[in-house]
Amino acid sequence: MTAVLEIEALTVTYGGVRAVAGLDLTVEPGEIVGLIGPNGAGKTSAVDAISGFTPSGGNVRLAGSSLNRLKPHQRIRAGLARSFQSLELFDDLSVRDNLRVASRRLRWWSALVDLVRPNRGHDDEHVDNALRTLGLDDVADRLPSELSHGVRNLVSVARAVVSQPKVVLLDEPGAGLDSDETEALGARLRRFADEGTAILLIDHDMGLVMSICDRVYVLDFGQLIASGPTEQVRNDPRVLHAYLGEDA
Amino acid sequence: MTTADALTLRNLTAGYNGIAAIRDVDLVVHAGELVTLLGPNGAGKTTTLLTVCGVVSPMHGEVLLGGQRVPAGRPHVLARRGLGHVPENRGLFFELTAAQNMRLATKSKVEVDRVLELFPALPALMGRRAGVLSGGEQQMLAIARALARRPRVLMVDELSLGLAPLVVQSLLASLRNAVDDDGIAVLLIEQHIELALGAADRAYVLNHGRIALEGSAESLKNERALIESSYLGDLDEVVS
Amino acid sequence: MTYVQFAILGLGAGAIYAAVALGVLLVHRGSGVVNFAYGAMAMSVVYVYAILRSDGNLNVPIVGAPVMHLGAPLGFWPATLIALAYAAVLGFLCHLLMSGPLRNATTLARVIATVGIMTYLQATAALRYGTLSTSVPAAIPQAIIEISGARVPRDRIILTAVVIGIALALAALFKLTRVGLAIRGAAENEHAAAYLGWSPVRLSALTWVGGTVLAGVIAILVAPITSLDPTIFTLFVIPALGAALLARFRSFVVCVAAGLGIGMLQSVVTKLSVDFGFMRNLTGLREGVPFIVIVIALVAVGASLPGRGAMAEKRPPPAPSTVATFKIPAIVSALGLVAIIATSGGWRYALMTSMVTALLCLSLVVLTGFVGQISLAQMTFAGMGGFMLSKFAEGMGIPFPIAPLLAALAAAAVGFVVALPALRVRGVHLAIVTLALAQGVEEFVFKNPHFSGGFSGTHVPAPKLFGLDLSVNAKGGGFRIAFGVMVLIVLTLVAVAVINLRRSDTGRAMLAVRANERAAAAAGISVVGIKITAFTLSAFIAGLAGTLLAYQQSGGNLSFESFGVFASLALLTSAFIGGITTVSGGIIGGVLASGGLLSFAATKWITGYSRYELIVGGLGLIVVAIRQPIGVAGEIIMNLPKNRRARRAEPPRRTSASAAGARPAVLQTPELQGGVK
Secondary structure (H helix, E strand, O other), X not given: OOOOEEEEEEEEEEOOEXXXXXXXXXXXXXXXXXXXXXXXXXXXXXXXXXXOOOOOEEEEEEOOEEOOOOOHHHHHHHOEEEOOOOOOOOOOOOHHHHHHHHHOOOOOOHHHHHHHOOOOOOOOHHHHHHHHHOOOXXXXXXXXXXXXXXHHHHHHHHHHHOOOOOEEEEEOOOOOOXXXXXXXXXXXXXXXXXXXXXXXXXXXXXXXXXXXXXXXXXXXXXXXXXXXXXXHHHOOHHHHHHHHOOOO | OOOOEXXXXXXXXXXXXOEEEEEEEEEEEEOOOEEEEEOOOOOOHHHHHHHHOOOOOEEEEEEEEOOEEOOXXXXXXXXXXXXXXXXXXXXXXXXXXXXXXXXXXXXXXXXXXXXXXXXXXXXXXXXXXXXXXXHHHHHHXXXXXHHOOOOOEEEEOOOOOOOOHHHXXXXXXXXXXXXXXXXXXXXXXXXXXXXXXXXXXXXXXXXXXXXXXXXXXXXXXXXXXXXXXXXXXXXXXXXX | OOHHHXXXXXXXXXXXXXXXXXXXXXXXHHHOOOOOOHHHHHHHHHHHHHXXXXXXXXXXXXXXXXXXXXXXXXXXXXXXXXXXXXXXXXXXXXXXXXXXXXXXXXXXXXXXXXXXHHXXXXXXXXXXXXXXXXXXXXXXXXXXXXXOOEEEEHHHHHHHHHHHHHHHHHHHHHHHOHHHHHHHHHHHOHHHHHHOOOOHHHHHHHHHHXXXXXXXXXXXXXXXXXXEOHHHHHHOHHHHHHHHHHOOOOOHHHXXXXXXXXXXXXXXXXXXXXHOHHHOOOOOHHHHHXXXXXXXXXXXXXXXXXXOOOOXXXXXXXXXXXXXXXXXXXXHHHHHHHHHHHOOHHHHHHHHHHHHHXXXXXXXXXXXXXOXXXXXXXXHHHHHHHHHHHHHHHHOOOOOOHHHHHHHHHHHHHXXXXXXXXXXXXXXXXXXXXXXXXXXXXXXXXXXXXXXXXXXXXXXXXXXXXXXXXXXXXXXXOEOHHHHHXXXXXXXXXXXXXXXXXXXXXXXXXXXXXXXXXXXXXXXXXXXXXXXXXXXXXXXXXXXXXXXXXXXHHHOEEOHHHHOHHHHHHHXXXXXXXXXXXXXXXXXXXXXXXXXXXXXXXXXXXXXXXXXXXXXXXXXXXXXXXXOOOHHHHHHHHOOHHHHHHHHOOOOOOOOHHHXXXXXXXXXXXXXXXXXX
C-alpha cells in the first residue's frame, strides 16, 4: 500500500533554533502512526509545519500531490485535517455548529444564497456520524465552555474528522483524560482508522500511543531518534533515555 | 507552624472557569530544602505554582508564605515578600539584554555579581539580547535573575524543558548550592524523575490534581514503578 | 514663498502630531491600549490653559462642574502648571478606567472606550468652550529668522527642537533607567515583570500620566500656531496614529520623525496644489496625507506590528442566534408601519431617521458583530452610496430602483477595495486605517466640489416608481408616508437577510473567524474570504442606507457633513449602545441614534438636550465597553425569563479531575491565539 501522507526532510526554524530538523515520515491509509517525544521535542512544531501554520523547509505530499505551496485552509480542503493541543474550539458556537463549520465548504457565492435561504437542503450526515462515533450526542447543543476538558477534547477530535479527511493530525487528544476515557478514545480512533482515515497521533503521554499505534516515530530535540513498529520502539533504550533522563 | 516552613499549601483547591484543576493539595517546603513536584502532563503542577504566585485565585484552602497568607491576584506584592518564580516559558524579556534582565531584578550590582559567580557561563553573555541566547543559557539567566532578588522561596516550572541532560544537571547543581548556602526554599517542577529525585530532598507526586504520593527523595526512588505508571501509562510493564 | 519655507512652516503641525504620537506610543507600551482620544485630551488641556490665560478661570471639561475664578488672567507659567496638573489627573483617570473595569477587556472594547472618551471630551469642549476657533496667546517667540535663504518663524524651529529633544530623552529613559526597562519588559511579559516585583498597574499609570502631560505641553506651545477648536485638535490623533504605526509603536525617534514629516508633507502638498493647475481640484489632498502614510506604513510594517503579552483577554461578546421564526420581525415591521401612519411632522421624520440609522447599524452588526472587524468609516461607505446615487440618477438619468442599487453596489466595491489592505491588519490597527480613511475621503472626496458639489451639497432627484411618488417631502410641508414605507420595506428585507445570515453556514463561519482565526483556517475556512465577504456586504448595506439618507435629507440635497468622521463615530456609538452583535441591537441603535425617535423625544421634553446628546453617547459607549459590549439588546436578551432560568440552573459539570489539563485561560496571550496571514 502506498503512503497517503509523505513528509520529507521537514525542517522548522524559530529565530535560529531548529525546532524540527529534517523529519522524514509516512502514513498509510487506515494506519495510526504515533509521533512522540518529551515536552519541547518539536512535535507541535512538526504538526504546525505539516498543516501549513508555520513556515518550513522540506516537502509535504498528500495522496501524491504536493501541499508545499498551499495555505492552511487549502490543505484542510485537500484532505489534511488537524486538531490543536490547546483545542481552540469556537466558544460562541454549539458543539454541533463547531462541527458544521468544519464540514461545509463555502463557495464565493454562498454568502449571497445564505442571505435568502440559510438552511437549504443540507444533510448533517457527517456531523451526526462524528457526534455519534465520539459519543457527543448528548452535548451536541451545548456550548464548549459548559463542558469538561475531557469532553472538549473529544469535540476537538470530532471537528478534525468531520470533514472526512484522508489524513488527520491529532495533537495531544488524550491530554487531561483519565484512563477510562483514554481507552474509549483509543477505540474510537481505531474505528476511524478502520474506515480508511490515516491518523498521525501526537502525544507526550505514551500510554495512548503504545496501545493503539501501528508504528511510532520518536522525536527528541527536533531529531528523529527512533522509528518503527510500536513493540520495537517501546523497547528502544534511546526512547527510555529521552523520557526518563536516565542512562539506559 | 514553625518559621522554617517557608511555603505552605493547605487544603488548596484551584482552577479555571470554576473547574478545579487541583484539589485539596497539602504541601510544605522548609527553608534550606529542595522539594520537587512530579506528575504527568495535565496533573496540575503548573496550576499549583500559578496559584502560589497569585496569578490563579484559590477556590478553597490557603497559601502561606513565611507563615503569612498571600493575597491573590497581586503577583508583584508576593515577589516583594520574597517569592521568586521562574515560569514554564522562563519569563525572560527577550527584547532586553541579559544585563538589562538582571537589572530589572535588582538595583544592586553586588547582588548581580554574586549571582553571576554561580553561573560561570553567564558573564560573557551579559551584553546579548535574551532572545538570542540558547535554551540552556536562557534557563540559566532566568534562574540567576530570580536568585538575584535573594528570594526566601524560589519556584521553578519545568526546569529541563527542551534542555540536554548535562545542562539540566549543572542547573540543578546551582540550585542545590543556593539551597545549601543561602538557606532558600526551592519548589521544582521537573519531568525527568531521575534527575529531579537525585537533586531533591523531598518530592510530591501529583496526579489528576491530587497529591498521589509524597516522601523523601530517597524513599520515592524505590517507588519508581508507581511514579512511572502515572507518567508513562502502561510502559512500566516493560521497564520492570 | 519657497517649498523649503512651506516645509518648515509644516513643522508646527508636525510638532503636535509628533507629541501626540509620543503619547500614544508611551501609553501603548505601558498598558497595551491604543488611545484614540489623545488628540481630544491634548485639546482639553489647551482649553484649560487658554481660559486661564484669557480670563483667569479654571474651566474643566466636566458637565456641571463650576467654573472657578482664580482672579486676574494668569501668566504663562502658572497657567501651564495648572493645565498640566489637569493633564496629569486626566491621564490618571484614563488609566484607572483601563486598568480597572477594562483590565481584561477585548481589544475591541478598549478601542470603543477610547472612542467614548474622545467623543465625551470633544462634545463637552463644544458645550463648555464653544465650537468657534479660539486664539491662544503665543508662548514662544515668533520672530522671523532666515535659514539658508528661507525666511521662517523661529517658533517652528524651537518646537521641532523641543519634540526631538523629548524623543531622545524618552529613548534614553527606556534604554538606561530601570523604570524604562521595566515598562519595556512588562510590555513583553506582564507576569514576568510582576514576578520581579514590578507592578504592571503602576507602570501603566506612569505612562498614562507622562504621555498626557507630554502631549499637553507641546499642545500648549503649538496651539497658537494651529488655532484651537474642539474638532480639529481631536483629529490630530489621526496623523499621530500614522506616525506611531510607522514607528511600529516602538521607536520614539522614528515616531517623532514621522510626525514632523507628515506635517511638512502636508504643508508642501498645500503649496503644490497652489502651484500646479491640475492639482487645484484636489482640495483635500492635505488631509489625505495621513491616510496615504498609514496605508504605506501598513504595507511596509504591517506584518511586524507588535501584539502584546497582556495578562488575559476576555471573549468577544456573545452573538446569540435568533430562533427560526419570523414572528418578531413581522410584529416589529407591523408596528413600524402603524407608527409611520400614526405619526406626523417631526415625529415621522425622526422615525424615518431611526429606520435609516438602524440600517446603518446593521451594516456594523455584520462586520463588527459577526466578524469582529472594527470600522470607523461606516458613514464613508454610506456617503459613497449617496454621492454615487447623485451621479447615476442626476448625472446619467438612470431610473429609480436601479440607480440606488447601482450606487449601493458601487459602495460595496469600495468596501471590497478597502478590505484588501485591511486584511493585513486586525483589531486596533484596522480601526486606525478606517479612521484615517474616513477623514481622507471626507476631505478629499466628499468636500471636493468636483465630486460632491462641495459646501452647496449634491442634488438627488425624487424617487418615482411606476408613477408612484416615493419622495420624502409632501407638497404642503410635512413628510410623506410613501417614503417611510419604502424605508421600512428596505429595512425589513435587510434585517431578515442578516438574521438569515447569522443562522447560515456563512454566519457560522463568520463567528468562527471572530472566535479564532487559526482554528477557522484549520476547519477549512478561508479567513481572507470571510473578511472580504463581510466588508463587501457591510459596505453594500451602508451604501444602500446612504442612498436612503440622500433621498431623505432635505428632499435630495445631501452634504458632506452627514458622511464625515464624526458621523461615523456617532454611528458606531449608536450601534454599540444598541447592541453590536444582534439584529435587534441594530434596530435599537436606530431608535437611540441622534435625530432618531428617542433623541427627538428627549429634545422635545428636556430643554437643551441636543447639546448633551453626544456627551451622553460618549459616556454610554464607555459603559457598554465595560459591560462586555452586548449593548441594550444584549442586556435585554440576557434578562429574558428563559435565559435567566438557564443561568440559574448551572450546567452540570463532570467533577472528575479531567479538567486538569485545561490551558490556563490567564496565560492565553493574543500571540497564542494568533491568526493566519
